[in-house]
Amino acid sequence: QVLAMERKDAGNRLLAAGDFEAAVEEYSAGVAVADAPLRAVLLSNRSFAFLKLARWQEACDDAAASLAIDPSAVKPMYRRALALEQLGRCGDALKDAMILVRLQPATKDFTVLAQRLKVAVLKGVDSATDALLPDKVLEDACSETSTVEARVEALKKARGLCVFRGHTDTFLRLGAVPALARLARNESEEIAAGALALLCVMASGLEREEDEDDQPQEETQVFDVNKPLPVKKSAEAARRCIVDEVGMTGVVEIGRLRRKMFPKDSSSRGGSCICAVKLLGMIGNMDDSTGLEFLAQCLEVIESEALQSAALTCFGRLCDHRRRLGTTVKALRDSHPLRLCIEAGLGLTQVSLVDSLRSAIASAFSLIADKERSDSDKIDTLTVFKSMVEPFIESSETGHQVNGLMALATLFAVDRPAASHIIQSVPAVLMLIFEGPRQVCTCDDDRELQRWCADVTMLAVGDVATRKSLLESGAVDMLTELLDCSTEGCARAKYICSLATLAAHKEDVRKQVFEAVDFMETLREAIEAVKDERHQKGGDANRTLVAGIFEACAFLCLHASFKERLAAAPRTLAALLSLPDAEDLKNRSSLPFAYTSFLMNIFRSREDKFRPRKKEYPYSEMTDAEADQLEAMYDKMPEGARPVKNGEVDLGPAELAVKLRKASMKATGTDKLGVIRLLCGALLAPGVTQPLCAASAQCLNLLCRETEHRGALVSSGAVRALLAASSALDDERARDSARQALAQLAITTNPNLLAYDQASNMVKPLCELIQHNHELLQFEAALALTNLSSSSASYGDELRVSIYRSEGWNRFRDLLFSDNTMLQRAGLEGMCNMCQCELVLERFAEGKGGNDLKIMLAFVGVDDVQTCLASSGALAMLSGVAEIVPHITKQENFLNILAVLAHDDAGVQHRAAVCAVNCARYSKDDAETLRKVDVALRRATLTGQAYEVAREHFSGAG
Numbered sequence: 001q002v003l004a005m006e007r008k009d010a011g012n013r014l015l016a017a018g019d020f021e022a023a024v025e026e027y028s029a030g031v032a033v034a035d036a037p038l039r040a041v042l043l044s045n046r047s048f049a050f051l052k053l054a055r056w057q058e059a060c061d062d063a064a065a066s067l068a069i070d071p072s073a074v075k076p077m078y079r080r081a082l083a084l085e086q087l088g089r090c091g092d093a094l095k096d097a098m099i100l101v102r103l104q105p106a107t108k109d110f111t112v113l114a115q116r117l118k119v120a121v122l123k124g125v126d127s128a129t130d131a132l133l134p135d136k137v138l139e140d141a142c143s144e145t146s147t148v149e150a151r152v153e154a155l156k157k158a159r160g161l162c163v164f165r166g167h168t169d170t171f172l173r174l175g176a177v178p179a180l181a182r183l184a185r186n187e188s189e190e191i192a193a194g195a196l197a198l199l200c201v202m203a204s205g206l207e208r209e210e211d212e213d214d215q216p217q218e219e220t221q222v223f224d225v226n227k228p229l230p231v232k233k234s235a236e237a238a239r240r241c242i243v244d245e246v247g248m249t250g251v252v253e254i255g256r257l258r259r260k261m262f263p264k265d266s267s268s269r270g271g272s273c274i275c276a277v278k279l280l281g282m283i284g285n286m287d288d289s290t291g292l293e294f295l296a297q298c299l300e301v302i303e304s305e306a307l308q309s310a311a312l313t314c315f316g317r318l319c320d321h322r323r324r325l326g327t328t329v330k331a332l333r334d335s336h337p338l339r340l341c342i343e344a345g346l347g348l349t350q351v352s353l354v355d356s357l358r359s360a361i362a363s364a365f366s367l368i369a370d371k372e373r374s375d376s377d378k379i380d381t382l383t384v385f386k387s388m389v390e391p392f393i394e395s396s397e398t399g400h401q402v403n404g405l406m407a408l409a410t411l412f413a414v415d416r417p418a419a420s421h422i423i424q425s426v427p428a429v430l431m432l433i434f435e436g437p438r439q440v441c442t443c444d445d446d447r448e449l450q451r452w453c454a455d456v457t458m459l460a461v462g463d464v465a466t467r468k469s470l471l472e473s474g475a476v477d478m479l480t481e482l483l484d485c486s487t488e489g490c491a492r493a494k495y496i497c498s499l500a501t502l503a504a505h506k507e508d509v510r511k512q513v514f515e516a517v518d519f520m521e522t523l524r525e526a527i528e529a530v531k532d533e534r535h536q537k538g539g540d541a542n543r544t545l546v547a548g549i550f551e552a553c554a555f556l557c558l559h560a561s562f563k564e565r566l567a568a569a570p571r572t573l574a575a576l577l578s579l580p581d582a583e584d585l586k587n588r589s590s591l592p593f594a595y596t597s598f599l600m601n602i603f604r605s606r607e608d609k610f611r612p613r614k615k616e617y618p619y620s621e622m623t624d625a626e627a628d629q630l631e632a633m634y635d636k637m638p639e640g641a642r643p644v645k646n647g648e649v650d651l652g653p654a655e656l657a658v659k660l661r662k663a664s665m666k667a668t669g670t671d672k673l674g675v676i677r678l679l680c681g682a683l684l685a686p687g688v689t690q691p692l693c694a695a696s697a698q699c700l701n702l703l704c705r706e707t708e709h710r711g712a713l714v715s716s717g718a719v720r721a722l723l724a725a726s727s728a729l730d731d732e733r734a735r736d737s738a739r740q741a742l743a744q745l746a747i748t749t750n751p752n753l754l755a756y757d758q759a760s761n762m763v764k765p766l767c768e769l770i771q772h773n774h775e776l777l778q779f780e781a782a783l784a785l786t787n788l789s790s791s792s793a794s795y796g797d798e799l800r801v802s803i804y805r806s807e808g809w810n811r812f813r814d815l816l817f818s819d820n821t822m823l824q825r826a827g828l829e830g831m832c833n834m835c836q837c838e839l840v841l842e843r844f845a846e847g848k849g850g851n852d853l854k855i856m857l858a859f860v861g862v863d864d865v866q867t868c869l870a871s872s873g874a875l876a877m878l879s880g881v882a883e884i885v886p887h888i889t890k891q892e893n894f895l896n897i898l899a900v901l902a903h904d905d906a907g908v909q910h911r912a913a914v915c916a917v918n919c920a921r922y923s924k925d926d927a928e929t930l931r932k933v934d935v936a937l938r939r940a941t942l943t944g945q946a947y948e949v950a951r952e953h954f955s956g957a958g
């Protein structure tokens with residue numbers, strides 16, 4: 001490596017001297033002997049030399065090789081973009097340039113390159129062919145004298161113009177909608193599919209707006225599940241035009257026509273019909289019976305799984321949109337077409353349709369279970385749901401049984417009483433969930449049946465009445481047997497959840513459960529099973545199993561006895577925490593929420609109560625995804641499992657929680673991402689839901705309790721994650737948890753070490769927290785703002801201005817009127833630091849701070865030394881401005897600052913002396929003030945720094 005470094009240095013000298021050929025030789029010699037990190041640098045440097053020699057392809061190859069070693073390196077990416085530009089591959093170069101702009105938006109070279117490449121790409125498109133003009137493209141597509149291939153190609157170009165050039169509005173002005181509707185009836189499947197696909201693009205809003213790539217991306221988007229999804233203006237205009245010009249009936253008519261005209265010899269059968277179904281999902285509504293009947297017919301087309309999948313997606317989309325409209329429209333009534341769609345969907349057993357089916361059923365059940373109905377719109381939801389689910393539960397076909405159980409599990413998330421009633425009133429349900437898992441698994445359907453039996457069992461024991469009934473029937477023994485005979489990993493995890501839930505019912509049941517099952521040994525077996533399955537399957541299948549394990553552990557950690565065993569087994573805890581990686585927690589599955597729920601239960605003790613009220617998340621607002629992904633986990637728990645209500649469930653003492661928090665931080669080690677980064681990654685992942693956001697923020701809050709963890713939290717990105725949570729969370733208590741954690745990090749972190757954007761973005765949530773009615777939160781927020789305002793970094797003045805403009809000064813002053821001495825002191829310390837702010841000084845210089853001066857002078861005489869230090873310190877700083885001194889000396893309690901010259905504390909004495917001397921210095925024409933200061937300084941027995949200040953004053957005065 002020494003030789004490689006020497007070659008690199010020699011190459012750099014030659015490069016600086018302009019001898020590029022010789023530099024290439026030196027870098028090449030270094031590449032031959034360097035290890036990976038240094039080789040990446042050498043390749044990048046050689047790429048630069050090749051650029052200087054106009055050897056574009058070699059420059060591109062070297063830059064790419066360097067990036068293969070270090071994908072995050074900026075220089076080789078920039079050099080590859082430059083080389084690609086010279087090679088005429090402006091589109092590929094633009095991709096690199098846009099990444100560079102996102103990474104370093106302030107670097108001018110990157111932004112200039114990106115703009116230049118954009119122009120080049122657009123010019124290339126413009127000069128490629130005049131046929132890309134929208135009117136010409138539309139004319140070619142509609143020309144009956146052209147060949148089918150030419151018309152299909154024109155429709156493809158039109159889609160490209162909409163997506164990449166934003167020409168949806170142009171096509172609307174050209175009257176494209178009625179023309180495309182006519183083409184959709186064409187005998188040619190290819191032409192019809194192309195026309196309908198173009199209508200779908202126009203109505204979907206897929207077009208890229210000008211300079212969209214340059215806009216900063218939203219870091220954390222939390223879905224609002226009860227508001228209609230936003231639609232681009234162009235797409236909204238297209239949808240209105242399609243409804244006006246074609247109508248929903250017209251789209252259904254086209255869809256039926258295309259369904260009849262399926263080409264019998266084409267591998268892409270039904271492409272035009274699929275597009276018609278997708279279009280219906282964008283413009284249709286649930287009151288259109290013909291549309292629902294058409295979807296039901298499409299679900300029965302066994303020749304095309306793609307069409308069935310599109311129909312399920314369309315149905316789910318229509319249901320979800322109607323639910324999001326809330327009370328702005330009439331409640332949906334039960335109807336035959338609605339039931340036809342649900343029953344047709346539940347009849348589908350193909351593996352490829354599972355995800356689409358579950359999403360559609362969740363959306364439909366959420367809509368039907370809508371409680372905001374007028375008396376005239378009320379429906380018997382129990383009867384409706386029972387009639388839909390029961391036939392599939394009682395079916396002899398395994399696939400139908402799986403779908404019936406899936407529907408029942410979904411129903412628990414949207415209408416728990418109805419689901420519980422079905423379990424208790426339909427004997428086939430209990431028979432299936434207790435007998436189905438005993439069958440030998442010979443195919444995927446059997447394994448799916450095991451999983452859903454276990455899932456419904458877990459949901460069933462979460463209902464109080466059902467749980468009591470099951471316990472009377474020997475549920476502990478039955479579930480123990482099912483755990484022993486189950487071979488499917490996820491099913492075993494669910495049975496552990498069920499047993500843990502039963503254990504929360506009563507103390508005697510808890511003893512019975514923990515005597516019957518060795519949960520620690522079962523957990524170790526499950527961890528090994530995950531490792532084995534990861535090598536065999538990986539991906540989503542492995543995530544599902546890991547999610548099941550963490551969900552089971554979350555339930556088990558409601559019991560202190562299990563937490564104590566887990567704390568005593570650091571290797572098992574470390575193995576457990578190492579199961580997920582960063583990508584797993586960014587994945588929109590059940591794993592992120594299960595993981596954070598487990599962490600929250602091991603991090604907290606019996607004294608911590610984080611659960612929201614019944615009217616809050618997740619009980620009042622459930623998304624379709626949450627029903628499917630188990631994010632209603634706490635809603636499934638028995639009453640006893642909620643910390644506030646049941647003494648039988650014990651999360652253990654605070655000392656145990658501290659031990660587990662420390663063990664968790666230690667378990668992941670320094671060479672892994674660690675718990676903090678995984679939590680931050682989950683919180684910042686696109687599409688994070690409210691429950692996951694809240695759980696992640698609360699876990700970070702708990703970790704902040706130990707000051708030893710705060711440094712790791714800051715360095716691992718917790719500030720950014722908590723800032724995102726504090727602005728995104730709807731639940732007030734969860735939001736307070738995020739803000740409190742931010743305050744605690746700000747208190748103990750040197751503000752000079754924080755990036756400016758982090759420090760400045762903390763100001764707003766902290767100024768909001770300081771107004772909280774809880775004194776501890778007020779105190780921590782005040783200390784945090786005080787620490788931030790002490791920053792001596794280059795942006796320190798800007799930070800103090802930001803605090804002032806966020807009403808920070810007023811918030812500090814408000815604390816002075818509290819009955820709590822610590823809050824008063826915190827307020828004064830904050831005001832003292834803020835006296836460095838230019839806006840504060842201007843305010844006092846203009847005579848607008850008289851009351852504040854009076855208050856400060858009042859507090860210099862109190863018994864609390866720290867309060868005296870803060871108030872006298874503020875006065876000392878303010879008195880350093882000549883324009884402020886007259887406003888200080890004219891206060892009726894001005895003598896208070898002179899009185900504390902005799903204070904026992906040297907710090908107070910020093911600050912008072914500085915204030916007194918400053919007042920004398922800037923009051924040359926005020927004989928009375930000069931006399932008072934002179935007398936006070938001579939009478940006081942000054943020591944240390946106060947004595948030096950007074951001596952210098954008198955020596956200067958002669």
